Amino acid sequence: MGKIIAITNQKGGVGKTTTALNLSASLALANEDILVIDSDPQGNLTSGFGIKKEDMKAGLYEVYSGKASIEDAVLQTIIPNLYIIATSMDLFAAEIELLETQERENLLKLLLKPLKEKFRYIFIDCPPSFGLLTLNALVAAESVIVPVQCEYFAMEGLSILIKLLWRIRGNFNETLDIEGILLTMYNRHLALSRQIADDVRRVFKSKVYDTVIPRNVVLAESPSHGKPAVLYAPNSSGAQGYIALAKEILNENNLLF
Structure with missing residues (x-):
């Protein structure tokens, strides 16, 4: 059975989407079946894979609103065994509509049940705020990856997030x-x-990964070409950082890279 991991931090600009994009791609290139979910209405993860709205049969908003099944929203990326549930600006409406939904914090967890058997990992890229979209991701997930930018205020923001996670847990x-x-x-x-x-x-x-992701222009540049850095410039220091992270995660879970 697959493992659902939310990638979250309430602070923006720390590398959540970059991590979702390149970690999922690195694991898929290691022949793991991976699903990544773009739960940020800005849709940066979706565009980072070169996916446009017209390419989508359905997105995460349509799934939340009951207009499409979750299976209909699964779209293959440019990497053969990497799939995405993409999103568009329509997802902004989901946050409002969820307020009137019963079991509103459990909806994504229930929706993902049919997919857990099909993928080794399911990653959820969360928005840089705490609302019902993030709450749904954290209720659906078994664990979280927290990207932390190596800059001032990092520890303060991390402490706030950890308190929030324990509240969700409780x-x-x-x-x-x-x-x-x-x-x-x-x-x-x-x-x-x-x-x-x-x-x-x-x-x-021990909760901190040995792998450190360096500041690297390729990580910022590659999404504009519709590719993760591990495809766009695999020998760059940024891409190599995410490949090393994928190896570390697989080793921790006793899986061969």
């Missing part, structure tokens, strides 16, 4: 766990980057 999802904390946008030449990385490791210890 009220909605008692099995929710931290899959790992991922240090992103790391610059080894900057003392601040090194200090933030050391502080996060000191506080959260």
Whole structure:
């Protein structure tokens, strides 16, 4: 049975979508069957795979609103065994409509049940805010990957998020766990980057991935070409960082890369 992992941080610009894009691609290139869900109405993950609205038979909004089944929304990406449930700006409406829905925090969990057997991992890319879309993702997920930018205020934002996750665990999802904390946008030449990385490791210890994602222009550039960095420039330091992360995750779960 597959594992559902939300990629979340209420702080914007920390590398959530970049992580969803490149980690899912790296695992798929390692011959794992992967599904990634774009739960951010901005749709950056969708466009990062080169998918346009006209390419979508249905998106996440149509699934939430009952206009399409979740199976109808699954779309193959440019990587053979990597699939996406894409989204568009219509998803903004889902947050309002969910307010009037019974079991509104459990809807995504129920919708994903038919797909869990089909994929090794299901990743949910969350919006940079806490609302019903993020709550649905955290209730559906078994664990979370938390990207943390190696810059000022990182520890403060991380502490707030951890308190929020434990509240979700206490009220909605008692099995929710931290899959790992991922240090992103790391610059080894900057003392601040090194200090933030050391502080996060000191506080959260084994929950922090060994892999660190460097600040790399390719990671920002590749989505404009509709490709993850691991396809666009596989030898770049950013792409190599996500390939290393995929290996680390597979090793932790006793799977061969």
